[in-house]
Amino acid sequence: MDIWLGALQTVFQPTMLFFIMAGVMLGTILGAIPGLNSTMGTALLIPFTFAMTPENGLALLAAVYCGGTFGGSISAILFNVPGAPEAAATGFDGYPMAQKGQAGEALGYAIMASCLGGLFSVLVMTLVSPQLAKVGLTFSEPEYFALAVAALTLLSSLGGAQMAKAFIAGLIGLLLATMGIDEMTADARFTFGTKALMGGINFITAIIGAFAVGEILAKAEEGKGLSGEYLNIKVSTKLPKIGELLRLKWTILRSAVLGTAIGILPGVGATTAAFIGYSEAVRWSKHPERFGTGVAEGIAAPETANNAATGGAMVPLLTLGIPGSATTAVIIGGFLVHGLQPGPMLFINQPKLMYSIFIAMFLANIFMFFAGLGVAKAFANFRKVRYSILGPVIFVFAAVGAYGIRNDMTDLWIMLACGLLGYFFKKFKYPIAPMVIGLVLGPLTETSLRRGLKMTDYDLIPFLWRPIAGTILLFALISVLWNLYSVFIKKGKASLEEIE
Amino acid sequence: MLKGELVFSALVFVVSLFLFWVTGSFFGQESYGKLGPAFWPQIILVILAVMSGIVSIGTIKKLSREKGWGESLMTMDRGKVRFFAAIGLIVVYIFLLNIMGFIIMTPLFMIAFMILLGEKSKGWMVGVSIGLTAIIIILFTKAMYVPLPRGEWLFRKFSLLFY
Numbered sequence: 001m002d003i004w005l006g007a008l009q010t011v012f013q014p015t016m017l018f019f020i021m022a023g024v025m026l027g028t029i030l031g032a033i034p035g036l037n038s039t040m041g042t043a044l045l046i047p048f049t050f051a052m053t054p055e056n057g058l059a060l061l062a063a064v065y066c067g068g069t070f071g072g073s074i075s076a077i078l079f080n081v082p083g084a085p086e087a088a089a090t091g092f093d094g095y096p097m098a099q100k101g102q103a104g105e106a107l108g109y110a111i112m113a114s115c116l117g118g119l120f121s122v123l124v125m126t127l128v129s130p131q132l133a134k135v136g137l138t139f140s141e142p143e144y145f146a147l148a149v150a151a152l153t154l155l156s157s158l159g160g161a162q163m164a165k166a167f168i169a170g171l172i173g174l175l176l177a178t179m180g181i182d183e184m185t186a187d188a189r190f191t192f193g194t195k196a197l198m199g200g201i202n203f204i205t206a207i208i209g210a211f212a213v214g215e216i217l218a219k220a221e222e223g224k225g226l227s228g229e230y231l232n233i234k235v236s237t238k239l240p241k242i243g244e245l246l247r248l249k250w251t252i253l254r255s256a257v258l259g260t261a262i263g264i265l266p267g268v269g270a271t272t273a274a275f276i277g278y279s280e281a282v283r284w285s286k287h288p289e290r291f292g293t294g295v296a297e298g299i300a301a302p303e304t305a306n307n308a309a310t311g312g313a314m315v316p317l318l319t320l321g322i323p324g325s326a327t328t329a330v331i332i333g334g335f336l337v338h339g340l341q342p343g344p345m346l347f348i349n350q351p352k353l354m355y356s357i358f359i360a361m362f363l364a365n366i367f368m369f370f371a372g373l374g375v376a377k378a379f380a381n382f383r384k385v386r387y388s389i390l391g392p393v394i395f396v397f398a399a400v401g402a403y404g405i406r407n408d409m410t411d412l413w414i415m416l417a418c419g420l421l422g423y424f425f426k427k428f429k430y431p432i433a434p435m436v437i438g439l440v441l442g443p444l445t446e447t448s449l450r451r452g453l454k455m456t457d458y459d460l461i462p463f464l465w466r467p468i469a470g471t472i473l474l475f476a477l478i479s480v481l482w483n484l485y486s487v488f489i490k491k492g493k494a495s496l497e498e499i500e
Numbered sequence: 501m502l503k504g505e506l507v508f509s510a511l512v513f514v515v516s517l518f519l520f521w522v523t524g525s526f527f528g529q530e531s532y533g534k535l536g537p538a539f540w541p542q543i544i545l546v547i548l549a550v551m552s553g554i555v556s557i558g559t560i561k562k563l564s565r566e567k568g569w570g571e572s573l574m575t576m577d578r579g580k581v582r583f584f585a586a587i588g589l590i591v592v593y594i595f596l597l598n599i600m601g602f603i604i605m606t607p608l609f610m611i612a613f614m615i616l617l618g619e620k621s622k623g624w625m626v627g628v629s630i631g632l633t634a635i636i637i638i639l640f641t642k643a644m645y646v647p648l649p650r651g652e653w654l655f656r657k658f659s660l661l662f663y
Contacts, residue, residue, distance in 0.1 A: 047646070048639070050646070051643055051645070164551050164554050164555050164558075165555060167547070167551050168509075168512060168548060168551045168552055168555065171544050171547055171548040171551065172512075172548070174544050175519070175541065175544050175545070175548065178540060178541045178544070182526075182537040184537070185536060185537045187526050187536075187537040189523075189526055189537055189538075189541060190519065190522065190541070213590075216586070217583060217586055217587065219617075220579075220582045220583055220585075220586040220616070220617060221579040221580065221582060221583035222579060223578065223579050223582060223618075386619065386624075387617065388614050388617035388618050388619035389614060389619060389624055389625075389628055391613065391617055392609075392610040392613040392614050392617070392628075392629070393610070393628065393632055395590070395613065396606055396609075396610060396632060396633075396636065397636075399593075399594075400636055400640060400646075400648070403646075403648075403649075404640060404646040407646065407647060409594070409597065409598055409649070412594045412597070413594060416587075416590055416591070416594065419590075420587075424508055427501075427504070428501075428504065428505045428508050428509075445540075446540040449540065450535045450539065450540065453535060454535070458535070
């Protein structure tokens, strides 16, 4: 109880409240602008959190994450251009509804559903995390190895027909993480004799490169939309009435539960949650044929689910140090810049910090309601978002952020190299998220495997034959096999191209 | 596009084979046991080579089926010119940052990049580039104590007037 009171005291300080509010606002704006998203936003913000207390910095990042997940729906509804991938499913019904002249209503449903989904998941996160952290304390090297493998395979196998590409992306992330001095033997790996690469690749630099610089290069080539989106309607958000919300109660509840659960699975985030939330809403509906024409359920379902995934994705991050999504992988950077390693030990060493993050996320979801109303209004009347101005601004932020981490010019070259990698990934349809997760989980996967095998005297059987580690690895294996089964056998298209 | 995709996956394949060869030069200290520094990278590289091989073969099959071998990789359109120019600008910016300093290079780079992306309003270009440079200098050097590159010679003296 004392911890809760201490955390409440920390959160309800004016500076902290300001950071949460600013974070939600910024996240919503970033989410709403196509080409920007909360992952890039949090990556660009990490260098700014250097100068803040860990509580303020992490609350800011968590608030950007919450706001960014919702923000994408604004442009999905108004322009049919999802501002962020997690809002893609919202456009299915949001845009047709806006086309019918009910853009205000569509935004109202999206805001309400997002808040409810977010609040539900934060509640679950608050209840589940401390318990899971206790279980996490009993984990040893084999369990951590199993969890990391599960996170990577789950994410890659959800890539469906793109599975091989997702695996390649994850493996490239793991490989990049091995560059520099080997933690266990102090040998230099893949440094090619240069001192600059001895320190390895900082994952924040790599993420800034892959997400921000890669996107800028892709946009520069595309040329489309550089001069901005046009909108000729005036929009004022109309919140749904209580009766309408009650009508949607099962849709919202189903999506909230699904979204939170999907978020908790390591490696899978808001985008998957939104699509599953939408498809489940269609499946359970009495009028599935109406979906896609602009029905409220079609907006409430994905919006509840994607925001519910934010709280869910924080659970494995806070309790085990395993990111539940690409953005939470970036948020690990927010912990690391303050010398904190997310995981079960933080609940023992820094309980106040952990509980302040819970409260901050709770508040962020409430602020999101107001930020949503404000940004939706501003965005609808904001005629132009010129990428020709925005692109260079983002680049300079990216460059300063990458440089600021170690004050080293090498990081700028690494950022550019990762930017090119990100560009080719985007061009040839390789998902970036597995690479980020691979990069973040690389050191953990390797050291837990090598140390764990040392514990069992290099015998693989006792390493794998542990109840929790074994179950998690089995789960990971089943997820890959199931995906292979559905690609090869179920669809009857047994060709190499299918898994490529 | 398919041909480009093939080049990319084939490149990943070749690079993973090359890096596997590089791992041969990692010598672990015996006292740390059997699993030396090359163990983990080798596992990754083997799977990476297999996966990129699968993707390459898949793309070759698709190319043959769609008769896409005729497409040229080297066609330069406006988009590609903009893409290469953007990379060139970034390389020049990073290269000159240590010589000319952040305060001079950043507004110049931003204006050049905005022109490249087709921005026409001179007011916006000058205002945003100078404004953002000022904001970053204040935020990073005064509030967060991150030393931004100052450049050399005269440029260094100029930078020292501000931060």
